[in-house]
Amino acid sequence: MNSTPYPRITPWVGRLITANAVVLLLLLTVFTSPALYSRLAFDPAHAFARPWTFITYMFVHGGLLHLLGNMLMLFVFGSAVETHMGSRAFLLYYLYCGVGAALFALGLSGLTGVPPFVGASGAILGLGLAYATFWPDAELIPFPIPFPIRAKTFVAILAGVDVFFAIRSNNDGVAHIAHIGGLIAGFLFFRLQRLSRRGPAAPPRPVERVVMVQTGVPEASRPMPAAPARQRRRVDADPVAAEVDRVLDKISAQGLGSLTAAERRFLDEVSKQKKQDH
Numbered sequence: 001m002n003s004t005p006y007p008r009i010t011p012w013v014g015r016l017i018t019a020n021a022v023v024l025l026l027l028l029t030v031f032t033s034p035a036l037y038s039r040l041a042f043d044p045a046h047a048f049a050r051p052w053t054f055i056t057y058m059f060v061h062g063g064l065l066h067l068l069g070n071m072l073m074l075f076v077f078g079s080a081v082e083t084h085m086g087s088r089a090f091l092l093y094y095l096y097c098g099v100g101a102a103l104f105a106l107g108l109s110g111l112t113g114v115p116p117f118v119g120a121s122g123a124i125l126g127l128g129l130a131y132a133t134f135w136p137d138a139e140l141i142p143f144p145i146p147f148p149i150r151a152k153t154f155v156a157i158l159a160g161v162d163v164f165f166a167i168r169s170n171n172d173g174v175a176h177i178a179h180i181g182g183l184i185a186g187f188l189f190f191r192l193q194r195l196s197r198r199g200p201a202a203p204p205r206p207v208e209r210v211v212m213v214q215t216g217v218p219e220a221s222r223p224m225p226a227a228p229a230r231q232r233r234r235v236d237a238d239p240v241a242a243e244v245d246r247v248l249d250k251i252s253a254q255g256l257g258s259l260t261a262a263e264r265r266f267l268d269e270v271s272k273q274k275k276q277d278h
Helices: 011-029 033-039 053-059 063-086 087-108 121-134 153-168 176-196 239-254 261-277
Strands: 139-141 210-211 214-216
Touching: 011 053, 011 063, 011 087, 033 087, 053 087, 053 214, 063 087, 063 121, 063 239, 063 261, 087 121, 087 176, 087 261, 121 153, 121 176, 139 153, 239 261
Parallel strands: 139 210
Antiparallel strands: 210 214
């Protein structure tokens, strides 16, 4: 398979990775007090007394492996989602899913014991759901699985695993309830968005394949442009170029006024990136 290094790290994904890494470094070297760690973690029993923890817990991790796993998923899912949604909407969605994960855990704490937890997993699984919503048939090859899995199937498997272990209530040190909360927050976001959407549905998104942190566009047939004035890019072009083609086709067919706010933001992001590259 001919794969290209996609996605390129995007602005807020890079800042979030840096922030998480700096927080872990400081907690391991400078601010080593267990009391500070507990005051940054989200504890349903003290949530209203420590409202800042609805945000701070997302930037605290239990160790280097915990951080690396989350940041790898943030890079793979987040860069593509930020490119599609735009930086501001991406950041708000990320924080929304993280807060939603904490609220879900808080709501269930009255029914079952929910210990304090840290980590960006809830927000990142919300990004995974967004990725599967935008590109449901994208093929992921998560290490160490040697064969491709569709994005929608992969996210469903992650959800099923978290539900299974949350029901078993085995204290394995993983905040499965928070993971489920992040997925539910993302689902509600897109569900409400679909209910409020007006006008015709957007054309289907191009399919891509992700190999760890790389993707390429599979050899698949694509719709031919309506007018021969502009030729399609090669099928092995990266998905950002394919999305540019789709938006330009829409302008050619329906005019500039037909673009959604997200599509306009996408073109602005691409234009800014091209200027930086040159």
